[in-house]
Amino acid sequence: MGIPLAERLRPTRLDEVVGQRELIGAGRPLRRIIEGGRIPNMIFYGPSGVGKTTVARIIAENAGMTLHKLNGTTASTADIKEVVGDSRSLFGANGVLLYLDEIQYLNKKQQQSLLEYIEDGSITLISSTTENPYFYVYNAIISRSTVFEFKPVTPEDCLPAIRRAFAALAEETGKEIKLGKGVCEHIAHGCGGDVRKSVNTVELCVMSAENDGNVLTVPLSVAEQLTQRSNMRYDRDGDQHYDILSALQKSIRGSDENAAIHYAARLIEAGDIISLSRRLLVIAAEDVGLAYPQALAVVKACVDSAMQLGLPEARIPLADAVILLATAPKSNSAYLAMDEALADLKLNGADVFPRHLQNKHFDGEGAAERGQHYLYPHDYPDHWVRQQYLPDALADRVYYRPAPNKNEQAAKEYWARIKSRK
Numbered sequence: 097m098g099i100p101l102a103e104r105l106r107p108t109r110l111d112e113v114v115g116q117r118e119l120i121g122a123g124r125p126l127r128r129i130i131e132g133g134r135i136p137n138m139i140f141y142g143p144s145g146v147g148k149t150t151v152a153r154i155i156a157e158n159a160g161m162t163l164h165k166l167n168g169t170t171a172s173t174a175d176i177k178e179v180v181g182d183s184r185s186l187f188g189a190n191g192v193l194l195y196l197d198e199i200q201y202l203n204k205k206q207q208q209s210l211l212e213y214i215e216d217g218s219i220t221l222i223s224s225t226t227e228n229p230y231f232y233v234y235n236a237i238i239s240r241s242t243v244f245e246f247k248p249v250t251p252e253d254c255l256p257a258i259r260r261a262f263a264a265l266a267e268e269t270g271k272e273i274k275l276g277k278g279v280c281e282h283i284a285h286g287c288g289g290d291v292r293k294s295v296n297t298v299e300l301c302v303m304s305a306e307n308d309g310n311v312l313t314v315p316l317s318v319a320e321q322l323t324q325r326s327n328m329r330y331d332r333d334g335d336q337h338y339d340i341l342s343a344l345q346k347s348i349r350g351s352d353e354n355a356a357i358h359y360a361a362r363l364i365e366a367g368d369i370i371s372l373s374r375r376l377l378v379i380a381a382e383d384v385g386l387a388y389p390q391a392l393a394v395v396k397a398c399v400d401s402a403m404q405l406g407l408p409e410a411r412i413p414l415a416d417a418v419i420l421l422a423t424a425p426k427s428n429s430a431y432l433a434m435d436e437a438l439a440d441l442k443l444n445g446a447d448v449f450p451r452h453l454q455n456k457h458f459d460g461e462g463a464a465e466r467g468q469h470y471l472y473p474h475d476y477p478d479h480w481v482r483q484q485y486l487p488d489a490l491a492d493r494v495y496y497r498p499a500p501n502k503n504e505q506a507a508k509e510y511w512a513r514i515k516s517r518k
Contacts, residue, residue: 100296100299101261101264101265101295101296101298101299102145102291102292102295102296102299104264105257105260105261105264105295106150106153107150107154108153108154108157109154110127110130110151110154113147113150113151113154114147114249114253114254114256114257114291115146115147115247115249115250115253115254115289115291116146116147116151116246116247116249118247119151119244119246120151126151126244130151130154130155130158130159131158133158133159135155135159135161135193135220135222136220136241136242137214137220137221137222137237137240137241137242138221138222138223138241138242138243138244139199139222139223139224139225139229139233139237139238139241139242139243139244140152140222140223140224140225140244140246141224141225141226141227141228141229141243141244141245141246142224142226142245142246142247142248143226143246143248143289143290143336144226144290144292144293145287145289145290145291145292145293145294146246146247146248146249146289146290146291147246147249147291148197148224148246149165149195149197149224152193152195152222152224153195155193155222156193156195159191159193160191161191161192161193161220162191162192162193163193163195164179164192164193164194164195165194165195165196165197166179166194166195166196166197167196167197167198167201168196168197168198168199168200168201168202169198169201171196171202171206172206173205173206173209176194176206176209176210176213177209179192179194179219180192180213180218180219191220192218192219192220193219193220193221193222194219194220194221194222195222195223195224196210196221196222196223196224197223197224198224198225198226199223199224199225199229199232199233199237200225200226200227200229200232200233204234207233207234207237208234208236210237211236211237211240214237214240215240221237221241223237223241229243230243247289248288248289248290249289249290249291250289251281251284251285251289252284254283254284254287254289254291254294255280255281255284257291257294257295258280258283258284258294258295258298259280261294261295261298261299262275262280262298262302265298265299265302269302269312270310271310271311271312272310272311272312273302273305273311273312273313273314274311274312274313274314275314276313276314276315276316276317276318276319277316278316278319279301279314279315279316279318279319282316282319282320282323283297283298283301283319283323286319286320286323287323297319297322297323300322301314301318301319301322302314304318304322305318337368337371340359340362340363341359341363341371341372341375343355343359344356344359344360344363344372344375344418345375345378345379345383347359347422348379348383348418348421348422349379349383349426351422351423351426352422353418353419353422353423356418356419356421356422357415357418357419357422360372360414360415360418361411364407364410364411364414367407369402369403369407369410369414372414373399373402373403373414376395376398376399376414376417376418376421377392377395377396377399379395379421380392380394380395380396380417380421381430381431382428382431383421383426383427383428384421384424384425384426384427385426385427385428385429385430385431385499386427386429386430386498386499386501386503386504387424387425387426387427387499387501387502387503387504388424388425388503389503391420391421391424394417394420395417395420395421397413398413398414398416398417398420399413399414399417401413402414425501425502425503426499426501427499427501427504428499429496429497429498429499429504430496432495432497433495433496433497434495436495437495440490440493444489444490449486449487450484450485450486450487450488451469452469452470452471452483453470453485470483471483477517478514478517480514480515482515
């Protein structure tokens with residue numbers, strides 16, 4: 097099997113790496129570390145195809161260290177011990193750098209086995225992960241490492257790599273490659289900041305190009321077919337899933353209907369209407385709340401319709417729900433009230449509630465007080481009567497504070513008028 101084009105064109109110098117200027121640009125911290133020659137233990141965190149492995153290789157070569165590469169999906173404790181064995185041989189005279197890709201797939205025991213070798217200097221560890229290391233990597237390893245976050249590469253930064261890939265293939269095949277208008281730009285935008293995917297898409301485009309003797313023609317239609325949905329960075333069990341849901345909720349909370357529709361569209365394009373529907377129900381209660389109480393019922397109807405319809409029609413009621421929530425007045429007063437009440441319960445426990453609120457009450461022979469003494473509000477004007485409902489220890493506690501919106505202020509004024517009665 098041939099070596100993929102992205103591997104054949106992998107940069108060998110920092111200046112050739114696409115993107116990541118915030119990390120490896122002139123004068124940036126990671127660049128200064130690399131050029132200094134003393135390499136600490138590091139964790140590279142970021143999506144696939146943004147240069148983590150490439151930078152690790154360049155680090156090893158610049159430091160004159162022996163590079164070993166393991167993948168967390170297949171590596172065993174024995175593999176780690178074999179790397180350590182090299183560090184104690186002539187091969188490791190200048191030090192051994194272990195690049196451990198996808199470290200999150202190692203179990204806790206395997207990650208713990210690395211600690212001894214990191215601490216005694218047998219190996220220098222550079223690990224990478226596409227998941228948040230603070231959730232997936234053993235704390236003791238994080239405390240002994242510096243975390244660097246790699247960002248998706250912008251389409252503009254991808255363009256030079258894509259053009260270089262087409263030029264390299266033209267040289268390898270000995271044929272002229274003619275590109276339709278916008279081919280490079282479409283690949284750059286369609287591959288979602290993944291340079292490796294962009295370069296490998298170039299290879300696919302050339303493999304499926306129209307062959308006319310010494311000329312290979314790649315029309316835009318071919319590039320569109322080969323990059324479709326490639327920019328959908330989405331994993332239902334990973335960070336990207338929760339990032340999109342978080343972005344959706346924060347956009348609705350911030351009343352930006354255009355951003356909200358964008359993130360909802362990403363979930364719909366990925367076919368995940370269940371997560372979208374569940375989050376919309378949460379938002380209706382948490383962020384719109386009592387400012388527009390009917391929102392929850394409307395969103396529930398939209399969600400039920402979406403589930404009955406299925407895709408592609410499900411997108412229509414879900415769009416209604418997203419825009420309704422984004423443009424609705426906002427209140428989190430009920431949400432905050434519940435959290436305060438729960439905090440009191442955790443702090444003080446469940447105190448005894450007032451005698452007159454009990455469902456039924458039995459007074460023994462020696463009871464100092466007899467009778468429940470409950471006042472039935474419906475027997476009084478405006479269906480209200482003053483009496484204590486909270487436990488004695490919390491009698492004056494206030495959890496709910498009406499937000500400044502029409503619905504809650506109207507209710508506040510109504511009850512203030514009634515409860516001020518002597």
